[in-house]
Amino acid sequence: MSPRPSIDHIRRPQILAAAAEVIVERGVAGTRIADVAERCGVSPPALLYWFDSKEQLLAEALTVDDDRFYEELEARVDGAAAPGERMVALIETATESADDFALWMELWTWALRDADLRAARERFDARWRAAIEAIVIDGVATGEFGAADPAQAALAIAALIDGLSAQAALGDPEVTNPRLTETVLASAERLLGAELPAGAGGRASP
Amino acid sequence: MSPRPSIDHIRRPQILAAAAEVIVERGVAGTRIADVAERCGVSPPALLYWFDSKEQLLAEALTVDDDRFYEELEARVDGAAAPGERMVALIETATESADDFALWMELWTWALRDADLRAARERFDARWRAAIEAIVIDGVATGEFGAADPAQAALAIAALIDGLSAQAALGDPEVTNPRLTETVLASAERLLGAELPAGAGGRASP
Amino acid sequence: MSPRPSIDHIRRPQILAAAAEVIVERGVAGTRIADVAERCGVSPPALLYWFDSKEQLLAEALTVDDDRFYEELEARVDGAAAPGERMVALIETATESADDFALWMELWTWALRDADLRAARERFDARWRAAIEAIVIDGVATGEFGAADPAQAALAIAALIDGLSAQAALGDPEVTNPRLTETVLASAERLLGAELPAGAGGRASP
Amino acid sequence: MSPRPSIDHIRRPQILAAAAEVIVERGVAGTRIADVAERCGVSPPALLYWFDSKEQLLAEALTVDDDRFYEELEARVDGAAAPGERMVALIETATESADDFALWMELWTWALRDADLRAARERFDARWRAAIEAIVIDGVATGEFGAADPAQAALAIAALIDGLSAQAALGDPEVTNPRLTETVLASAERLLGAELPAGAGGRASP
DNA sequence: TATGAATGAGAGTTCATTCAT
């Protein structure tokens, strides 16, 4: 019917990507529609043609990338056969891009007062913990890991990564990126009662 | 000299406390001077009589309570003689009030774009990790703990608490307060290579 | 390109004219954005759509009319062939609208503390003196005037007009408009060592 | 009756002097009560103990020095016996302190919209012109000056000084202080049909 | 689809002024 193909699938992602960039730079609170519009090279009202309101746009921008992250993660992790190797791959993937964590922190803070964002975050975190737990269960099954409670170990590892990533994102001089990865790997070994293989990135050897 | 006694030792803390309350309720971004003023029962300009600007007031409100927290913490922890007991006391203190964590999350998010807040957060975190590390060192010295690297263990425990507290503050159904404390304690045992005594709060028994 | 034709060539002059009117009525210090907006029949933010700030708007309003004044002046003066006639035309043009002088006085006072306005005023005054001086030089060349120093005579005539116009604008009963013109003409004759022809407005005869 | 001598005669002049200073620096519009208070080393409410309102204080500050100026002027001028010498003394006195003229310009601008200030200014100007006119009349009587209309000559000389002083106060590079004095003296000679003696300050000789 | 123009609803901040002390 419509001879002109819709550009929905082009414009919306473009706007969301621009919004995510602006949020990282200025924070959700400091992001104005005009900033995002300028980055897209369009006028502010154009954004409101594609999104009902600023709030809706930012909420979507805050969550749109996460699914992609998990897909990439799973692709990388599944390549490794043994649970130990998969765990190392997962940790390295999660810790090597601590800068993106700023967006995650924004989501947290906003989720404190927005039920939809809260639900979205919870969904992502459940998926994340499930991915970890699956590896732990496998490792326990093969005897590679000695953890008694896979769910608790997964929770702990996930929280550890979050806590350290936040500090890295905040530029804490004690938590550089290598130190972050190293600390998570060493802690995971203790939490899992396992010795993990050296990762792709290499690890400080004794 | 002054025909009227100064009340700044009363008003300023009062305003800061009100500001902290409002921040927890509405977030830093959603906090208006008028909200804080109303909670104090004064007019908005009265706040600007005591603080140079809204920004300065909120920044101070975001950090003013932390020192008090550490003082209380140290008081409680020092009461326990053995490192294991002190560690348990510390963990319980840190995890039982996960609600206050919202303020800490606001501080994080604001600190992403404010150097002063970033420095303040770093200072607090350094103090916090040092408190943990001191216990670890003691525990290692007495042989109670088996941790090889006290600094790394302290960093891991601190991050674990942060990561879990964030989820608890966000109302994650998987991370209730008891589960939070329990997970940190169990993980600390593994990270420290130690068995920790049951805390004052009691712990889920098998 | 633009789905709606730009109207900045209409709105900006309209706003500037309204601002000049309000300044004459209330002074720069007493002029509020809301006053100007009301006179334009728009809302206050509309002015900030066209001008970056109140300050910028008022500064422009204070200077925008001057170029037009000089163009009109030159048009009128050039119509007169002989130097004496041109001088009379210039003096009459400059003195017959002493009411507008209030805007010029506002510009002076504001220029005391604003380098841009100071520079603008200086530019206008230089142009004004140059216009006078050109006539004097002509008059001296033709022998119609006897002035020794054209630059000094031009400066004196310009200052005389300013000083008297200020008093007229302030409603000094000794300096009515006719008396103002008459005084400048009589003084100019002495300053230029010339007898000036009767102007269009006529002059008080004995 | 009152054992404590009033300090009216100390405080009020002190405040007025401080106000005049601040006005010269920041302009009437930019002068806040707090500025004046700070310069006096007292608190803002103290000023309102001595003056009913800011407006009244500034109005008084704007006019309080003028009487003193005329008294000083008359003292200096009366010392010179011959009309020509008195005229030179008057002109030199009026033109050598062009910086103070900023206060006079502020008074003008404020007087545009304040009847009291307008009346005050008019009174000062009448006195000023009368002082000039008296000399002119004397000079005409002695035959030293050739002016036909003393009132008009006085008006012209006064206006000339005003116009040039304004430009000097505005920092016009063409109107330096020496050039100002020189131009007024040279113009006065022509306006008065007289040759004026060299002044105390010296004058450019041919 | 998209824009120029405009607006309404605030928000922070300023400041003369008040008043108990």
Add this chain to the structure above:
DNA sequence: GATGAATGAACTCTCATTCAT
């Protein structure tokens, strides 16, 4: 006489949003 504290009344400016084009 003078001050600390506080306030009411403005005022500028911001920004998401609307709407005719």
